[in-house]
Every structure is written in structure tokens, then in C-alpha cells.
Amino acid sequence: MKKLFFIPIFFALFAFGGAVCAQIDDKSDPQALIKTATQQVLDEVRTRAVEPSDIPRIMDIVNRDILPYIDFHRTTQLAMGHYWKTATPAQQQQMVEQFKLLLIRTYSGAIAQLRPDQQFEFPPSRIAPTDTDVVVRTVAMTNGEPLEIDYRLYKTPQGWRVYDLNVLGAWLVQTYRQQFSEKIQQSGVDGLIQSLNERNEQLASGKPS
Secondary structure, three states, rough: HHHOOOOOHHHHHHHHOOOOOOOOOOOOOOHHHHHHHHHHHHHHHHHHOOOOOOOOOOHHHHHHHHHEEEOHHHHHHHOOOOHHHOOOOOHHHHHHHHHHHHHHHHHHHHOOOOOOOOEEEEEOOOOOOOOOEEEEEEEEEEOOOEEEEEEEEEEOOOOEEEEEEEEEOOHHHHHHHHHHHHHHHHHHHHHHHHHHHHHHHHHOOOOOO
């Protein structure tokens, strides 16, 4: 079951892409949102490095700046695929909460990995004013090598929201959809929820994966 919960460290950028504060205009330009948000997080890291053991500060960043700009409900629904419609409303709610908690805890552990000298590039965007579902491309320089990271956002009445990302050709939703499908086929939706819950308890206790 380890594979079900493995996320490369760079998937943490999914959370950082949504790490914005109230001053950012999230209703107009999705690329500008990603760019400004990423810069703000880097500025915070440069001001004071985030220690891996500083869980309160990490969780404060996550809860204050990240959660409002990521649509975990949409991410979970897409990751479950057609199984979403077979789940009861109670199961859907549990899935969203457990999956969100898993991603938050995974990303929280990655926040301390950002370096003060981390560099990002933002290729020109081909996003049209009428687009409502877009991909924003970025390039992170990691150990001197470029790493392409694509964010998928959609437009809501409240503004643009991140719901997926692509690193090294692997989309987050697609990766989890396959893993969730395998688990549901084995033990049903309740079995998947139980597995997510057990993994979250493991992460909360600090036990290795």
C-alpha cells in the first residue's frame, strides 16, 4: 500500500502554487496568480527559513495561505473517477476530508525543502480571456536542472482555483485515480477511506512510511 500514498517531493509545489494571501487578485490572470503566489512563499522562506520541526508554523502557512485557493473537492472527485457517483454523500465527504488531510500533511513536510535561492521561470502564457479551464506552465531550477511543472486551474465565481498539477509527465489526479481504483476494486470505497485514515494517523504520529 505504500505506492498509494507516494508523492515526489516536487508535488509540494502544487500547494505552493496555491499559496496566496488576500492581496492577490485571483479572479483575473491565473498565470499572474501562480507567479505572485510562488514569489510570496519564496519571500517568506528567505525572510526566515522554515525548519522541518516547526510544525505549528508550517501548518499556519498551509491553513492560512494555501487552503482557500485549492479545490480539494474537485481534485478528489476527479481522482475517484466514476466511483465518485457510486459513493454515498457521507463517503464522498469522508473521502474529501481524508484526501485533503493526506495532501496537506504531505505538502507540509515539503515546505521546509524550499531553498532561499530557489528559482522559477514562467514561460509566456497562451491563455485567452474567455478560457475557464487552463494550464499554467512553470519551470523550477532544481540542482541546476530545469523541472517543468504545470498547474491546472479552473475559474469559479470566487476566482481561479488549482485542482491538479503535472510533474515529469505525471498528473496528480491521474496518478491517484489509478491507485484509488485499484484499492476500491479490492475493498470498496470504505476500504479506501480506511486506508487514507490509517495513513493520516501514521503521518500524524511521525512514523515512517
